[in-house]
């Protein structure tokens with residue numbers, strides 16, 4: 001398999017965690033977002049939306065959207081599973097993943113921040129308010145959900161789908177100046193994951209395209 005992504009992309013980071021939790025080998029193909037490589041003709045042929053990640057499977061299929069890619073991995077390589085046994089717990093896992101993927105991360109995406117600054121004319125303070133309102137608000141909702149679903153990880157005591165989304169979201173939001181000080185459970189899970197080998201392997205700093213310093 002080939003994973004097209006960027007070291008600091010939170011959506012790519014989700015897929016890297018899932019691949020690592022499942023002990024799957026893959027080739028990593030960097031797409032430099034700061035150089036605009038996601039908008040190149042070659043990349044748009046893989047993902048017409050111009051966003052990373054994309055996964056090329058061993059059969060040559062090209063998959064986009066991190067949630068769909070992780071579902072493909074789960075169906076194709078079921079063990080170890082990223083999903084809890086219980087149907088309600090599985091729904092909670094998907095709910096946390098979807099909330100972070102659709103209600104939080106899209107509002108802090110590079111192209112959105114660039115649009116807010118360059119087209120709408122927001123200054124740093126304005127962008128920070130936006131980030132705290134939208135990604136910050138969705139993350140606060142997840143924090144409340146975790147109070148009833150979490151053990152050591154998002155759903156009980158086993159890392160899985162929801163953790164693939166929580167860790168990159170916490171990483172990206174902290175980087176962009178979202179106030180995460182009230183997200184105690186989220187931080188606890190995030191910090192616990194930093195000790196886990198799959199999460200260490202998937203961390204942005206450990207990718208071949210990581211820029212040091």
Ligand SMILES: N[C@@H](CCC(=O)N[C@@H](CS)C(=O)NCC(=O)O)C(=O)O
Pocket residue numbers: 008009010011012033038050051052053064065066067101106109110111112
């Ligand atoms: N919903 C998509 C989100 C993908 C996404 O937003 N990717 C970001 C990086 S995390 C990106 O490629 N941004 C490039 C840009 O904004 O130009 C997924 O889950 O795969």
